[in-house]
Amino acid sequence: MPPASPPQGAQAALRAIRLLKLFTASAPEMNLVEISRRASLNKTTAHRLLQALSSEGMVERDEATSRYRLGAGLMALGVQALSSSDLRLRVRPVLKRLAQDTGETATLEVPIDQDMLILDEVAGSHFVGAAGNVGTRWPLHATSTGKALLAFDEQALFRLSDELPALTASTIVRRSDLEKQLGVIRRRGFAESVDELEEGFSAVGTIIRGGLGEVLGTLSICGPTQRMSGSRRSRLGEMLRSAASQLQPA
Amino acid sequence: MPPASPPQGAQAALRAIRLLKLFTASAPEMNLVEISRRASLNKTTAHRLLQALSSEGMVERDEATSRYRLGAGLMALGVQALSSSDLRLRVRPVLKRLAQDTGETATLEVPIDQDMLILDEVAGSHFVGAAGNVGTRWPLHATSTGKALLAFDEQALFRLSDELPALTASTIVRRSDLEKQLGVIRRRGFAESVDELEEGFSAVGTIIRGGLGEVLGTLSICGPTQRMSGSRRSRLGEMLRSAASQLQPA
DNA sequence: CATGGGATATCATAATATGAACCGTAATTC
DNA sequence: GAATTACGGTTCATATTATGATATCCCATG
Numbered sequence: 001m002p003p004a005s006p007p008q009g010a011q012a013a014l015r016a017i018r019l020l021k022l023f024t025a026s027a028p029e030m031n032l033v034e035i036s037r038r039a040s041l042n043k044t045t046a047h048r049l050l051q052a053l054s055s056e057g058m059v060e061r062d063e064a065t066s067r068y069r070l071g072a073g074l075m076a077l078g079v080q081a082l083s084s085s086d087l088r089l090r091v092r093p094v095l096k097r098l099a100q101d102t103g104e105t106a107t108l109e110v111p112i113d114q115d116m117l118i119l120d121e122v123a124g125s126h127f128v129g130a131a132g133n134v135g136t137r138w139p140l141h142a143t144s145t146g147k148a149l150l151a152f153d154e155q156a157l158f159r160l161s162d163e164l165p166a167l168t169a170s171t172i173v174r175r176s177d178l179e180k181q182l183g184v185i186r187r188r189g190f191a192e193s194v195d196e197l198e199e200g201f202s203a204v205g206t207i208i209r210g211g212l213g214e215v216l217g218t219l220s221i222c223g224p225t226q227r228m229s230g231s232r233r234s235r236l237g238e239m240l241r242s243a244a245s246q247l248q249p250a
Numbered sequence: 251m252p253p254a255s256p257p258q259g260a261q262a263a264l265r266a267i268r269l270l271k272l273f274t275a276s277a278p279e280m281n282l283v284e285i286s287r288r289a290s291l292n293k294t295t296a297h298r299l300l301q302a303l304s305s306e307g308m309v310e311r312d313e314a315t316s317r318y319r320l321g322a323g324l325m326a327l328g329v330q331a332l333s334s335s336d337l338r339l340r341v342r343p344v345l346k347r348l349a350q351d352t353g354e355t356a357t358l359e360v361p362i363d364q365d366m367l368i369l370d371e372v373a374g375s376h377f378v379g380a381a382g383n384v385g386t387r388w389p390l391h392a393t394s395t396g397k398a399l400l401a402f403d404e405q406a407l408f409r410l411s412d413e414l415p416a417l418t419a420s421t422i423v424r425r426s427d428l429e430k431q432l433g434v435i436r437r438r439g440f441a442e443s444v445d446e447l448e449e450g451f452s453a454v455g456t457i458i459r460g461g462l463g464e465v466l467g468t469l470s471i472c473g474p475t476q477r478m479s480g481s482r483r484s485r486l487g488e489m490l491r492s493a494a495s496q497l498q499p500a
Numbered sequence: 501c502a503t504g505g506g507a508t509a510t511c512a513t514a515a516t517a518t519g520a521a522c523c524g525t526a527a528t529t530c
Numbered sequence: 531g532a533a534t535t536a537c538g539g540t541t542c543a544t545a546t547t548a549t550g551a552t553a554t555c556c557c558a559t560g
Binding site: 259260261282283293294297 | 546
């Protein structure tokens with residue numbers, strides 16, 4: 001079942017939110033005409049919605065360049081969202097323990113569109129390792145957490161893009177290959193990503209379930225492929241499964 | 251002149267954004283009726299807007315408790331806003347240098363409603379000092395950055411609440427006392443906050459101007475009052491002024 | 501000086517957003 | 531146990547809003 005479809009009577013609200021989502025790392029600022037074109041909206045409509053967003057601080061318009069960008073009000077809301085996240089607060093001690101016990105970086109991730117968003121991260125004790133990635137997003141099909149989600153949450157399959165982009169020579173790009181691997185992940189209880197997101201980078205990931213069995217998010221342990229041999233990944237995977245099951249309420 | 255008033259033809263969009271703003275540190279989650287009451291909206295309207303927000307990931311509804319909270323999609327947007335902030339990227343090296351040269355914590359802040367939002371922060375070299383406050387908000391009238399803003403940006407005066415809450419015995423609570431101090435700040439070029447926000451905590455702050463003279467944000471240096479004697483605050487204030495003027499384009 | 505593009509304003513009208521009324525369920529009160 | 535209350539959610543007539551075609555102004559360009 002795909003994500004909840006929007007109700008009638010919210011077109012303007014949805015349009016405004018979707019305008020916000022047009023701003024990305026590759027397009028951090030845009031003028032009115034560019035925004036109306038990307039949003040497939042009349043420029044008058046786009047202008048009015050941007051005025052509304054601006055009045056609430058969601059976007060800001062640079063008077064010198066006439067370009068819009070995401071505003072401080074949205075920053076404040078986003079940080080409020082992060083800091084009040086119940087899941088993040090509950091999982092933080094577990095991430096710390098995993099990072100300490102393994103020496104590798106541990107992350108908490110949730111799905112956003114076709115990506116996994118890193119909600120929290122505790123760095124490992126090595127110099128070489130992932131760091132400072134809270135807020136970044138990574139494609140589902142190339143991450144251990146994304147593949148774990150796809151294996152255990154049927155709804156997540158709808159998030160996959162039609163084309164699976166090859167990020168490295170090892171990235172899974174064929175749907176049938178991915179489906180096979182999802183079967184293995186279901187049996188083992190955790191997923192692996194070896195040189196699939198980035199050359200030299202590997203991770204193990206598993207899901208976190210809520211009290212009703214629903215998937216709340218995912219956990220991972222990651223580091224350079226050189227340190228993550230097959231047998232080590234198995235051990236790390238079991239640690240993750242154990243940590244995740246401790247997080248699930250009775 | 252108060253902030254831009256919203257245009258006609260955006261009521262639904264504005265209502266949706268304002269629903270998001272109802273979620274705060276003291277009210278991280280709420281049910282439908284509570285939200286409709288706080289928003290002064292019919293519950294049917296609130297329900298429909300929440301459905302729309304939920305479909306875009308701005309809020310999430312906990313099925314076990316029927317309560318809404320800010321969602322991962324908003325976290326992603328907020329972090330996107332933070333990481334793409336031009337001001338933040340430009341100011342970061344300056345914060346590092348200030349923290350290094352002074353040993354105290356340096357921050358970049360912008361106004362949000364009646365508060366200053368910490369956009370970025372570089373910790374000082376001491377054990378005792380401010381840390382990990384990115385995303386937090388502090389009242390204008392009790393912070394050095396807030397007072398600097400009020401002194402140099404006339405529009406900011408409209409952000410002040412009618413009552414100025416006393417956070418410590420030293421907090422300025424009378425409008426007339428604040429106006430007087432703003433005059434001093436204008437002459438000196440920087441503001442001070444001594445035990446006004448929190449007992450034992452002091453800071454100096456100044457504004458950052460854009461190429462057209464408009465106020466883009468504020469800078470501060472802060473630490474325990476014990477280390478921040480009057481003469482030291484003057485020196486730190488001059489360093490801040492100098493740093494801020496280097497940030498302003500020709 | 502003419503032209504084109506971008507930002508912004510106007511307003512008739514099509515389309516949307518609204519909320520009263522209703523329903524089902526669960527918790528609370530008597 | 532029955533009655534009452536409260537909450538989440540749906541329906542749909544209609545009041546109200548949001549829309550976008552058109553116009554205007556400003557600025558850059560040739």
